[in-house]
Amino acid sequence: MGVKKIVSTVLTFLPGITxxxxxxxxxxxxxxxxxxxxxxxxxFGWLAKFYVTHYMHYLLAVVLLAFLGHRSVSWFLGRxxxxxxxxxxxxxxLILAGLVATGMMLVVRNLPGYHFSPGVLVxxxxxHLGLTVLLMVxxxxxxxxxxxxxxxxxxxx
Amino acid sequence: MSEKTxxxxxxxxSFLKQGAASAVTIAATALPTVASAGESQQLATxxxxxxxxxxxxxxxxxxxxNQENYPRVKKPFPKMxxxxxxxxxxxxxxxxxxxxxxxxxxxxQTTRVMVDGRxxxxxxxxxxxxxxxxxxxxxxxxxxARQFPNGISRIDPDICLGGSKCxxxxxxxxxxxxxxxxxxxxxxxxxxxxxxxxxxxxxxxxIEKGGEPACIEACPEGVxxxxxxxxxxxxxxxxxxxxxxxxxxxxxxxxxxxIYLSPVPFETLNKSMEQxxxxxDFEPKKDAMAHGNNLVTAMAIAPFxxxxxxxxxxxxxxxxxxxKEG
Ligand code: SF4
Ligand code: SF4
Ligand code: SF4
Numbered sequence: 001m002g003v004k005k006i007v008s009t010v011l012t013f014l015p016g017i018t019x020x021x022x023x024x025x026x027x028x029x030x031x032x033x034x035x036x037x038x039x040x041x042x043x044f045g046w047l048a049k050f051y052v053t054h055y056m057h058y059l060l061a062v063v064l065l066a067f068l069g070h071r072s073v074s075w076f077l078g079r080x081x082x083x084x085x086x087x088x089x090x091x092x093x094l095i096l097a098g099l100v101a102t103g104m105m106l107v108v109r110n111l112p113g114y115h116f117s118p119g120v121l122v123x124x125x126x127x128h129l130g131l132t133v134l135l136m137v138x139x140x141x142x143x144x145x146x147x148x149x150x151x152x153x154x155x156x157x
Numbered sequence: 158m159s160e161k162t163x164x165x166x167x168x169x170x171s172f173l174k175q176g177a178a179s180a181v182t183i184a185a186t187a188l189p190t191v192a193s194a195g196e197s198q199q200l201a202t203x204x205x206x207x208x209x210x211x212x213x214x215x216x217x218x219x220x221x222x223n224q225e226n227y228p229r230v231k232k233p234f235p236k237m238x239x240x241x242x243x244x245x246x247x248x249x250x251x252x253x254x255x256x257x258x259x260x261x262x263x264x265x266q267t268t269r270v271m272v273d274g275r276x277x278x279x280x281x282x283x284x285x286x287x288x289x290x291x292x293x294x295x296x297x298x299x300x301x302a303r304q305f306p307n308g309i310s311r312i313d314p315d316i317c318l319g320g321s322k323c324x325x326x327x328x329x330x331x332x333x334x335x336x337x338x339x340x341x342x343x344x345x346x347x348x349x350x351x352x353x354x355x356x357x358x359x360x361x362x363x364i365e366k367g368g369e370p371a372c373i374e375a376c377p378e379g380v381x382x383x384x385x386x387x388x389x390x391x392x393x394x395x396x397x398x399x400x401x402x403x404x405x406x407x408x409x410x411x412x413x414x415x416i417y418l419s420p421v422p423f424e425t426l427n428k429s430m431e432q433x434x435x436x437x438d439f440e441p442k443k444d445a446m447a448h449g450n451n452l453v454t455a456m457a458i459a460p461f462x463x464x465x466x467x468x469x470x471x472x473x474x475x476x477x478x479x480x481k482e483g
Contacts, residue, residue: 069463
């Protein structure tokens with residue numbers, strides 16, 4: 001496999017891997033991986049380290065935002081338009097937009113000097129979590145749909 | 158402090174009844190209350206260690222004031238799944254005053270050190286530091302903890318599930334858990350949560366009404382001084398210069414709103430005093446939130462970098478096609 005091919009394979013899977021890792025590091029913000037022994041599995045200890053997963057979540061968000069910037073311009077210029085706009089893909093895009101919006105607000109919340117009222121705090125956390133679960137469900141649905149109707153071109157984002 | 162930003166917390170019942178939908182609605186109406194307040198608006202306390210005689214009046218006053226806020230436990234505790242999650246119970250040890258517990262939010266650490274060539278006993282009131290950017294608040298996955306614009310951080314006992322993440326991320330491991338109380342009992346008591354976390358809320362309700370925290374009011378020696386953070390820092394540094402002393406809390410964890418003034422270095426205090434669960438140290442602390450927050454600029458640039466890359470690719474592509482056609 002040539003370097004070009006490797007790069008293009010990585011680029012194809014990068015968005016999917018980034019989103020999956022964002023979900024994992026996001027879930028790791030809840031104290032569940034230690035409680036449920038997942039962090040005990042050799043190589044998974046980092047899942048119980050809140051500051052490590054928090055930092056990773058931020059780093060992955062940087063990658064995702066760069067990718068979304070790239071995708072949006074490509075779409076605007078017409079290079080990626082047309083293919084992959086089945087209903088599940090449209091829903092996934094909407095959910096992703098919601099995740100980015102709530103995620104950005106949470107990033108602002110984490111800066112010194114920003115105070116959110118309790119309703120906003122709970123709503124943001126719940127919405128961010130709920131949208132992640134929804135994205136996962138939609139992902140599964142879109143795989144099933146693409147199996148049933150194989151000619152549908154389902155893109156991951 | 159405006160009433161708008163100090164709006165009451167969601168009650169446990171309404172939270173459960175209306176669930177996430179209510180929270181989203183609240184968010185929509187409460188959005189204008191998202192506020193950015195600089196450190197200048199924060200209130201800080203100066204604790205002059207040399208003045209403290211260790212009488213414990215502050216501890217007593219805190220316990221009296223917060224009796225109504227202490228956990229009222231339902232027993233037996235839910236059976237935990239998996240067994241690793243053990244219930245924590247302080248309800249039969251409410252009399253303990255020599256460490257932090259869910260029933261004791263302030264205690265006095267006592268130690269003996271050499272000051273100017275003679276051995277002296279020093280007494281140090283310890284409680285939550287009320288960090289400028291508190292990880293306990295910012296990293297709570299459930300939004301149960303919040304910080305008021307005046308710098309006070311508080312864990313809402315009606316929302317907290319007792320997962321203890323706030324304690325894990327707190328540089329001083331301040332919040333303390335009591336099982337058998339709180340929202341988790343109404344959701345999935347065996348599978349998620351384990352009680353409620355408790356810590357000093359700096360008598361936010363008294364301060365809101367223009368009053369003083371109970372511990373400050375009760376102290377016969379005037380050990381604590383409360384005021385705007387910049388003034389308190391100035392005062393602490395000035396006093397430190399006068400007594401050849403040392404200051405702690407001004408820069409720790411990126412800065413806190415509890416400033417200690419000591420006649421001996423905090424390293425010395427830290428070595429001499431008893432530490433452990435519920436007994437915080439005086440170690441230097443790096444800004445715990447800085448690692449993530451330093452990536453915010455990268456986050457802001459990332460979409461533009463991606464867009465530029467796409468534009469570049471598009472430019473190369475059109476150039477190539479032009480050359481081919483030409
Ligand atoms: S000392 Fe700990 S509990 Fe107190 S505000 Fe700072 S992080 Fe939170
Ligand atoms: S400020 Fe209030 S809650 Fe905090 S230690 Fe003092 S009396 Fe207790
Ligand atoms: S009441 Fe004042 S002197 Fe007495 S222990 Fe508390 S801080 Fe020290």
